[in-house]
Amino acid sequence: MSVDSAVVRRIAHLSRIAVEDEEVERLRGELNAILAFVEELDAVDVSGVEPLTSVLPMKMKKRADVVTDGGIADDILVNAPEREDHFFVVPKVVE
Amino acid sequence: MTEHAAPSKLIKGATGDWEVVIGMEIHAQVTSRAKLFSGASAEFGGEPNDHVSIVDAAMPGMLPVINEECVAQAVRTGLGLEAKINLRSVFDRKNYFYPDLPQGYQISQYKHPIVGEGEVIVDVSPTERIKVGVERLHLEQDAGKSLHELSATESHVDLNRSGVALMEIVSKPDMRSAEEARAYVSKLRTILRYIGSCDGNMEQGSLRADVNVSVRRPGEPLGTRCEIKNVNSIRFIGQAIEVEARRQIAILEDGGVIAQETRLFDPGKGETRSLRSKEEAHDYRYFPDPDLLPLEFDQAYVDALARELPELPDAKRARFIEQYGLPPYDAGVLVMERASADYFEDMIKDGANPKAAANWLINEYFGRLNKEGLTINTGPISAQANSSIVQMITSNEISGKIAKDLIEIVWSQPGDPREIVEARGMKQVTDTGEIEAAVDAVISANPDKVAQALAKPTMLGWFVGQVMKTTGGKANPQTVNELLKKKLGI
Numbered sequence: 001m002s003v004d005s006a007v008v009r010r011i012a013h014l015s016r017i018a019v020e021d022e023e024v025e026r027l028r029g030e031l032n033a034i035l036a037f038v039e040e041l042d043a044v045d046v047s048g049v050e051p052l053t054s055v056l057p058m059k060m061k062k063r064a065d066v067v068t069d070g071g072i073a074d075d076i077l078v079n080a081p082e083r084e085d086h087f088f089v090v091p092k093v094v095e
Numbered sequence: 096m097t098e099h100a101a102p103s104k105l106i107k108g109a110t111g112d113w114e115v116v117i118g119m120e121i122h123a124q125v126t127s128r129a130k131l132f133s134g135a136s137a138e139f140g141g142e143p144n145d146h147v148s149i150v151d152a153a154m155p156g157m158l159p160v161i162n163e164e165c166v167a168q169a170v171r172t173g174l175g176l177e178a179k180i181n182l183r184s185v186f187d188r189k190n191y192f193y194p195d196l197p198q199g200y201q202i203s204q205y206k207h208p209i210v211g212e213g214e215v216i217v218d219v220s221p222t223e224r225i226k227v228g229v230e231r232l233h234l235e236q237d238a239g240k241s242l243h244e245l246s247a248t249e250s251h252v253d254l255n256r257s258g259v260a261l262m263e264i265v266s267k268p269d270m271r272s273a274e275e276a277r278a279y280v281s282k283l284r285t286i287l288r289y290i291g292s293c294d295g296n297m298e299q300g301s302l303r304a305d306v307n308v309s310v311r312r313p314g315e316p317l318g319t320r321c322e323i324k325n326v327n328s329i330r331f332i333g334q335a336i337e338v339e340a341r342r343q344i345a346i347l348e349d350g351g352v353i354a355q356e357t358r359l360f361d362p363g364k365g366e367t368r369s370l371r372s373k374e375e376a377h378d379y380r381y382f383p384d385p386d387l388l389p390l391e392f393d394q395a396y397v398d399a400l401a402r403e404l405p406e407l408p409d410a411k412r413a414r415f416i417e418q419y420g421l422p423p424y425d426a427g428v429l430v431m432e433r434a435s436a437d438y439f440e441d442m443i444k445d446g447a448n449p450k451a452a453a454n455w456l457i458n459e460y461f462g463r464l465n466k467e468g469l470t471i472n473t474g475p476i477s478a479q480a481n482s483s484i485v486q487m488i489t490s491n492e493i494s495g496k497i498a499k500d501l502i503e504i505v506w507s508q509p510g511d512p513r514e515i516v517e518a519r520g521m522k523q524v525t526d527t528g529e530i531e532a533a534v535d536a537v538i539s540a541n542p543d544k545v546a547q548a549l550a551k552p553t554m555l556g557w558f559v560g561q562v563m564k565t566t567g568g569k570a571n572p573q574t575v576n577e578l579l580k581k582k583l584g585i
Contacts, residue, residue, distance in 0.1 A: 016192040060388040065164030068134030069148035086143040087251035090194040
């Protein structure tokens with residue numbers, strides 16, 4: 001599997017990351033290098049093997065249905081570039 | 096089900112009949128105190144960003160921990176839908192960018208949902224029941240809320256709903272008319288409310304529907320579908336399907352083709368319109384969420400939840416028919432809300448005749464509640480008081496007409512109906528002598544009408560009315576009838 005410049009642009013768009021034309025080629029190269037590195041795993045035959053979800057034989061942790069959190073709107077908004085009252089404010093996102 | 100619609104459900108186009116095919120995705124908010132993966136409150140409303148933990152705000156390094164009650168609610172709901180419960184399911188990330196989705200992905204279930212195939216029996220009309228297949232039910236997170244009206248150039252984001260647990264219930268494309276679709280949502284809502292896994296409040300968005308609509312010529316393969324997003328009332332679901340089917344038929348009859356797309360229903364304009372038309376096809380790039388292990392439990396856990404389930408609407412309806420001899424329609428109306436069914440049974444326990452109690456509730460009390468915007472829980476009359484009224488009707492102590500006056504009184508000034516009847520002299524006159532006097536008076540005062548009645552026996556009704564009037568509605572109508580027939584010789 002290899003990534004071409006159209007795929008780079010599409011992934012950037014889906015993530016709403018602004019990628020300049022001159023950056024595409026560099027990113028394409030980096031992504032392909034990562035994929036080539038991971039492709040080494042193809043050398044192993046895993047047919048009939050269940051995907052591994054955890055290296056430890058453990059069960060999913062669960063929480064009780066109790067409200068233990070919240071009421072920290074100031075903390076939640078502390079990094080917001082723009083805010084009003086306790087809302088995040090973002091560029092208009094409706095057409 | 097791939098069977099075809101009855102001819103009566105087909106839509107007539109300019110060039111012949113069309114069949115509409117409908118499937119639905121219902122998003123039902125899970126009833127729980129805390130969110131699906133955090134300890135913040137799942138309660139509706141609240142000050143902006145007050146019900147938000149750093150997990151819900153997707154601060155780096157935070158890990159989701161599942162709320163066990165949300166899991167139990169999904170399993171209970173699956174059981175209520177007669178569905179296969181999967182003892183192992185997996186959470187995936189559904190990736191998309193939107194300002195009210197701080198993680199950049201929604202934690203959902205894709206290939207391995209917690210609940211598999213099931214079935215809902217839907218009462219379309221008093222005489223028609225259909226089965227609608229359920230494809231799956233999975234657990235997922237709700238997104239935050241964007242407000243676009245507070246500013247002309249900016250949107251305001253509140254994450255209070257971010258991370259609240261939703262159940263997405265996907266139906267098979269088994270519905271063939273707007274009416275069937277409405278009935279399906281209504282039945283699903285009833286089941287969820289019985290189980291207590293969703294409050295079914297459509298105004299607050301606890302229950303939202305995405306409706307898939309396509310049309311085809313009867314007997315042909317499925318047509319291209321359009322998805323109408325986020326329809327938030329049962330009435331609008333019906334309207335949206337009607338206008339969307341008409342739109343597609345018009346395009347096809349003009350020789351056009353349907354573009355598969357997401358559309359929005361505008362109830363004000365009565366039309367659907369394209370949404371995200373400029374955007375490319377969805378590419379959610381699902382993959383298993385590495386932060387969460389598979390969700391696993393054993394059959395004993397499922398069995399324990401099954402034992403605690405309440406009697407569900409279909410079983411209750413069958414019991415009402417069997418135990419109380421109710422007509423299926425009446426039983427169906429009474430079990431729509433668990434509270435109504437309980438109220439009805441309280442009246443029976445208090446001594447009311449079941450059929451009379453059902454009649455009284457359906458034809459009299461529910462209508463009044465509806466008119467005043469009240470529910471069985473908020474209405475002013477207790478089950479015991481309504482039971483007393485019904486018992487007095489059944490025993491002929493009061494007439495049906497007086498009963499209507501009586502409920503009017505009890506409605507506005509609660510009291511014991513029996514005492515009110517006694518105090519106000521509302522008891523029905525069954526004393527034949529007294530009624531006879533009234534009958535005689537009416538006959539002697541109207542010789543012309545007597546002559547007419549002899550020629551035309553349907554005139555009897557006029558005499559009955561007059562006698563009832565002079566006795567203040569308290570005469571037993573049957574006695575009046577019999578006496579009039581005898582005296583007039585009809």
